[in-house]
Amino acid sequence: MSSVKKIGVLTGGGDAPGLNAVIRAVVKTATNAGVTVIGLEDSFDGLIYPEKSRPLTPRDVTGILRLGGTILGTVNRGDPFAHPITTPQGTFNYADRVMEMFQKTGLDALVCIGGDGTLAISYEFYKKGIPLVGVPKTIDNDIVGTTSCFGFDTAVSFATDAIDRLHTTAEAHRRIMVVEVMGRYTGWIALQAGVAGGADVILIPEIPYDLDKVAQCIRDRDKWGARFSIVVIAEGAKPKGGSVTLIEEAHPGHVERLGGAGAICARELETRTKKESRHVVLGHLQRGGAPTAFDRTLATRFGGKAVELLMKGQYGKMVANHPPDLVPIPLGDVVGKIKKVPLDSDLVTTARGGIVDEMALAAALKSGHLAGAGVDVWIDEPPPLSHALLAVDNVIATYHTAGITQDSRENMRTWNAQQVAGILRGERPPRLINPEAWPKFAQRFERIFGFRPK
C-alpha cells in the first residue's frame, strides 16, 4: 500500500506540445488510484504563492489532451536559486521557501515535467528531501537517457510541412530558401525535418559548416537543372572556426537566446552564388499548436508512468522512453548533459547521401546522374562529390591498408565531381596516388566500374 496520497504536478521551462496530455494522464491515473492531485502554476512558483495552486480532478482535465501549451503555465528564467524572492509574507531564499511550503501544503510527492533546466532544479529539490519524479519534455530532443521526448515529433512535423511549402515557392522563383529551425545546441529538428522535407543542405551544430562548400553545392544543383535550393539550418549551427549567432546574450536569470543564423546564411549564399536568397525563421511556431498523435501517446504514457513510480516509492527518477518500454532512470544521470546527434548515426549517413552500393553507384554515375544512387540530401558535402567519394572511399578502403597514405586520401577528397566523372570516362586521376599501389587500385576500380582506369 503506497504512502502517497496527495501529489503536486508542475510544468517548467519552455512549453512543448504534449504538456497538457501529461497533466491529464497524471490526474486520471492518480485519481484512479485514490490519490489527490494539486496543480502548481508557473513551475515551482506554484509552491511559493498559495494562490498559484489548485486541486485538479478528471473534470478539470477533460478536453485538454489535444491542446498545446500548458494549463498550469510555465516559466523559463534560468536559475531560480540565484536570487531571493519577495512575497507578501516577506523576502525568502527561493529554495528554502519551496521546501517550507512543500511541507505546509501537505503534499507527499511531485511530478515535475520539464526540460534539462527544470529537471536540474527538480534534482536539487530531490536532494533536499522532496520525493519527486521527472518527466522529460523538449521539442529539441536533447535530453540524455531517453530516445525521445514529447513535443519533438510535433516540431519536426511542423518544420517538415514548412519545408514542403517553401519548395514550391523556391522552385517558382529559382531561389535559395534558408529555413532556420530551433533545437538549441543540437541538430535533431534540423536533421529530421530536413531529411523528411527533402532539403538540399542541412546545417547542424554538431558539424560546423563551410559556406563555400554550400555555395558550390548550390551551383552544382544549378548546373544539372535544379535551379532552386532549400537549406535547413539549426539555430545553433556555426561556421567552421566561428561561433553561434545570438539574439540576446545571457544575463542574470536568463540563458543566451540563439537566433539569426538563417539570415546570415542566406545573405552569404546570395553573395557567393549571385542567386536570390530568402530566409524564414520558424521560431515559436514549432512549439505551438496541437501535439501529434505520437506526442499525445508518449505524453500520456509518461504521465501514467510517473504516477506509477511515485506510488512505488521510486523517487529521484526520470521516466525515459526505451522502446518498447518506459523505464525509470536516475535524475543524477541526466542533468547537466546534452544529447547531441551522433555523427555515426544512420540518420547522418542518410543525410550525407547514404552508404552507396558500389554497383548501383557505378550505374548511376554512368547514367550521368551522380546523385541518383542515394538520397539527394547532404549535411556537409555536396551530393555528387560525396556520393562519388563514397565509392572512391570504398575503392580505396582495401587499397588504404595496402599502403596508401593519409595524404593521398586527402588528395582524393579534393577531386570534384567533374574530375570523378573524368576518371569514369577513362581519364587519369588528377593527382596520382602512390604509384606502387596503383595496380591494385586499378584492379578494384575495374571490378566496380567495368573498365581499367589509365
Ligand code: F6P
Ligand atoms: O528549448 C526549447 C526552445 O524552443 C529552443 O529550441 C529555443 O532555443 C528556446 O527554447 C527558445 O526559448 P524562449 O521561448 O525562451 O525564447
